[in-house]
């Protein structure tokens with residue numbers, strides 16, 4: 137039992153969720169390593185949603201609201217940390233949920249589907265009737281015809297650079313959530329949210345609710361004004377400034 141007063145309470149709870157998901161077989165073995173890398177960047181960022189991340193979240197919410205067929209791609213780490221919030225976000229944007237795994241096994245697909253259904257998902261794509269996206273050289277090539285294959289906007293948390301690049305080349309808007317601002321995924325995405333997924337998805341839900349009454353023109357302006365590489369530069373500057381003032 138972790139005490140709420142522990143200074144690293146939130147971080148320890150996330151570790152518990154991650155190890156529990158690994159024990160159940162939901163998480164890939166390397167999902168633990170990926171989480172550790174994320175933790176290190178979260179520490180450097182002050183473990184809160186920074187100003188540049190909040191800007192990216194607003195742009196991402198606008199892009200999701202503008203989408204005709206928005207899809208949220210779910211992997212083991214996402215299912216371990218925020219299954220309920222993913223379902224809530226999909227409902228808020230009228231979007232679909234699709235399982236897409238780097239270390240794909242049928243057993244993990246079934247377990248992740250179960251978690252999402254238990255958390256209220258009405259439909260989970262990516263389990264069968266799959267197409268394969270050309271040029272992706274990993275099990276991540278899977279794409280459901282009604283989901284990622286035909287999506288115009290895809291949210292791909294904790295992703296790898298290859299798929300991000302290929303999805304973008306095929307004309308899709310790609311939104312990522314990745315704590316590493318230097319990753320290829322972050323640099324190649326249309327909109328990168330440099331924040332912990334446990335904060336970013338609830339913040340996205342809030343931003344969608346805030347923006348949902350805006351006109352298409354207003355939403356388009358928010359997306360157009362967002363500059364991904366400039367946003368990453370702002371994040372890196374913030375990490376650097378925290379050397380002198382960790383309160384920033």
Ligand code: PTJ
Nearest residue numbers: 164166167170174211212237238239294314315316332333
């Ligand atoms: O479930 P699978 O089989 O699809 O595998 C998923 C992992 C995450 C193991 C796989 O996609 C992978 O190996 O990812 P990478 O290449 O290690 O990238 C993960 C990225 O996510 C890294 O840049 C981490 O910094 C970042 N990250 C880790 N935890 C979080 C995070 N970003 C946001 N929130 C987190 N909690």
